[in-house]
Amino acid sequence: MTATHHTNDANRTEHETSAQNAMLSLTGDFQRPLTLTLEQLRDRGSVRADPFDLRCFTTNRFIRKVDSYRGVLLKDLIEVAGLRNDRPGDFKRTIFIAIAHDGYAVTFSWHELFNTPIGERVLVALDRGDTPLTIEEGAPLLFSAADILPAPRHVKRLAGIVARVVAP
Numbered sequence: 001m002t003a004t005h006h007t008n009d010a011n012r013t014e015h016e017t018s019a020q021n022a023m024l025s026l027t028g029d030f031q032r033p034l035t036l037t038l039e040q041l042r043d044r045g046s047v048r049a050d051p052f053d054l055r056c057f058t059t060n061r062f063i064r065k066v067d068s069y070r071g072v073l074l075k076d077l078i079e080v081a082g083l084r085n086d087r088p089g090d091f092k093r094t095i096f097i098a099i100a101h102d103g104y105a106v107t108f109s110w111h112e113l114f115n116t117p118i119g120e121r122v123l124v125a126l127d128r129g130d131t132p133l134t135i136e137e138g139a140p141l142l143f144s145a146a147d148i149l150p151a152p153r154h155v156k157r158l159a160g161i162v163a164r165v166v167a168p
């Protein structure tokens with residue numbers, strides 16, 4: 001992007017470029033912590049979620065209808081970073097904290113993602129309908145499509161996934 005173009009088109013292109021340059025990091029108790037650009041995420045294939053009603057858990061407030069998201073399964077990304085199993089069974093006590101740029105954070109457990117149908121429907125979305133999500137729209141966005149009330153684990157502007165092996 002050169003500094004000489006200031007048309008709306010150029011601004012939009014610049015904006016889309018910045019969305020693509022956004023990064024997602026997988027850190028903490030992984031074998032191979034990593035950072036991916038949205039372009040690299042996009043290259044990892046895609047799954048699609050059905051359209052749904054976004055509804056808040058705390059207030060039951062209907063927020064809006066959302067068209068189908070497309071993106072990568074969270075569990076596929078986790079497998080790229082690799083689960084730790086320093087002591088036998090550690091991997092089954094791993095939790096994953098999904099953290100947004102504004103500090104909003106939610107959890108998933110290993111069992112939930114790898115041993116229940118929920119995990120088949122947790123995705124890091126890059127597109128909505130057939131259009132790339134912009135940063136204002138929340139890209140990249142984490143979404144757990146099997147949740148009863150979808151808003152809490154509909155995390156806008158996901159920054160990273162932190163793995164923690166927990167012990168009693």
Ligand SMILES: Nc1nc2c(c(=O)[nH]1)N[C@H]1C(S)=C(S)[C@@H](COP(=O)(O)O)O[C@H]1N2
Pocket residue numbers: 055056057063100101102104151152154155156157
């Ligand atoms: N990054 C981020 N994502 C978030 C939240 C947040 O505070 N930060 N709040 C969640 C909750 S509790 C709700 S109800 C919805 C609100 O969606 P809205 O901001 O589009 O109304 O976003 C969800 N995703």
Ligand SMILES: [Mo]
Pocket residue numbers: 056057058059151152
């Ligand atoms: Mo909410």
